[in-house]
Amino acid sequence: MSTPNRGPGRARQESVYRAGVFGRTPAVPTDFATLEARAEKASSATAWAYVAGGAGEGRTMRRNRAAFDSWSIVPRMAHGNTTRDLSVDLLGTTLPAPVLLAPIGAGALMSPDSDVKIARGAAAHGVTYVFSNQGCNPMEECAAAMGDSPRWVQLYWSTDEDLVDSMIARAEAIGAGALVVTLDTTLLGWRPMDLNLGSLPFSQGIGIAQYTSDPRFTEIVRERIANAPKQASEVTLGAIRTLISMTRNHPGSFGANLRSPEPRAAVETFLDIYSNPGLSWEHLATLRERTRLPVVLKGILHPDDARKAFDSGVDAIVVSNHGGRQVDNAIASLDALVTIREAVGADPTVLLDSGIRTGADVFTALALGADAVLLGRPYMYGLALAGEQGVAEVVANVIAELDLTMALSGTADLAAITRDLLVRDSAR
Structure with a gap:
């Protein structure tokens, strides 16, 4: 997959440094703090409130990051590895890296034709984009923009069952690799940044x-x-x-x-x-009769819910607290991942969403049991700064840092990223 000593990490570094010789810098910053700060300046108040805001006092958002900060990577030396294999098999498809783009609604707040631009940015690296059910471009347009690149489709369970079936049929028709049913947004959480502005993008016709x-x-x-x-x-x-x-x-x-x-x-x-507050396991049990697609349940945080999901025959789960946007003071997704992986064992497919910012974060999540991760706000900030190119560069940066972290920690492939490469902060 890679020539000796050269993978996506060095390739990305070299492209940036070569451009620097001619006075050109990346379209988006390569560190998250600067990326976030510049994206805020480039965004309207309503756009920033919706994309960057969280539930309540923001404790869940802070907890997501604190959970990553509580683990330290312990690199191993003199390992002799000169190449890395970042590929992962997910639900019957081999992907080039364990990074997917999470579904985020109302992206046009950040950039016109947002979902098409995100789709193209994802396709530039062959990574899976989970089309948002609350997107600003129809899924058919996004699929056309991606060509043969993998795509999954998010589903919010409507109160109209015929609409649920129609959305599923469309997902099948565009060649979706999975149906991602989001469980944690049967109602909108208490989001003060939006509420203080009286701003809900959907009421403006944005994101529907x-x-x-x-x-x-x-x-x-x-x-x-x-x-x-x-x-x-x-x-x-x-x-x-x-x-x-x-x-x-x-x-x-x-x-x-x-x-x-x-x-x-x-x-x-x-x-x-748009969403059914009465969504239950009985609703979810009907999916096997309604679709041939692999079914992924997103928003699982409790080990009992994870067991129930797999016992019911779903193909994968996403451990997620919706980026801290739904319940304030909720458990960090990374902390939930640890208990869930212990509960369900090594075999089921478990993904992590919420709090991923860097390639080192991806490494940490994989070491704690995730098969892959979903990247959210960072690519939206790239979209705000540079559209399609911004999305593509954010994806490239995260994958590059993951590759370099693997190289410098002695891991030749994803299977080698294990928990014994981490230690927990004793102060936590």
């Missing part, structure tokens, strides 16, 4: 493209329009701006949409049915 491109959803919207009583609306400058945003983000021409009740009805319908 999977719905407005869906035939079943369109049918529901038209039924709503046909049965809705006429009612007067309060006219304010904010209401006018909202109407313009709804109109601009709805499929079709701006002029036609402005004269149509569909954009507003679509937003209202989405807010009514």
Whole structure:
């Protein structure tokens, strides 16, 4: 896979340093703190609140990072390895690295055509992109942008079962490698940064493209329009701006949409049915009859839920607290990973989401039992700074640092990244 002493880490370093000879620097910073700071400057207040914000007092977000900081890598010397194999087999597909791009909704807050740009950035490195159910481009457009590169599709379980089936059918039609059912967002968490601005992107028509491109959803919207009583609306400058945003983000021409009740009805319908607060294991048990795709459950934090998931026949789980965006003061995903891996054993496929910032973080997660990780906010910050190129560079940087961490720690492949290469901070 690599020539001696040269893998993605050295290749990335060399490309940056060669460009530096001509006075060119990377499109995005190579350290997370600078990346985050520059992305905040490049983003609107509402965009930053939605993407960077967390639940409540932000304790879960801080805990996610503290969990990584509580483990130290212990490199091994004189190992003689000159090449690394970063590839991993996940659900029947061999991937070039154990890094996937997590589903993040309303990406157009950061950059127009966000999901297509993310798809292309992921495809540049052959990594899997999990299309967001709350995306700003239909999954069909994203799949076309990725070519043969792997893609999974996220599913939020709607209160309309026919819409659930329609989304699943579309995921199958675009060649998704898995269906990722997110369990932890049956209701939106308490998110003060958004609340303080009175800002919910979906109410502006941002992040509902999977719905407005869906035939079943369109049918529901038209039924709503046909049965809705006429009612007067309060006219304010904010209401006018909202109407313009709804109109601009709805499929079709701006002029036609402005004269149509569909954009507003679509937003209202989405807010009514997008997620099912009553989602249960009984719902999930029906998936084997509804799809041929591998099923991944995202949002597992308790070992009993992990056991139940695998006992029910799912193919994988994602240990995740939704990036700290749903429950304040929740357990760190990395801490949950340790107990879950101990509970389910070595064989089941377990991924980790929430708190991943660097290649060294990926190494730590793999050593503690993750088969792969999902990267979230960092690639969104790259998107904010440099669009498709920004996403691609963030992915390249994380994979490069993972490769170099492996090289400097004496691990030739992912199987060699084991827990005995870590020690825990005794002060924790």
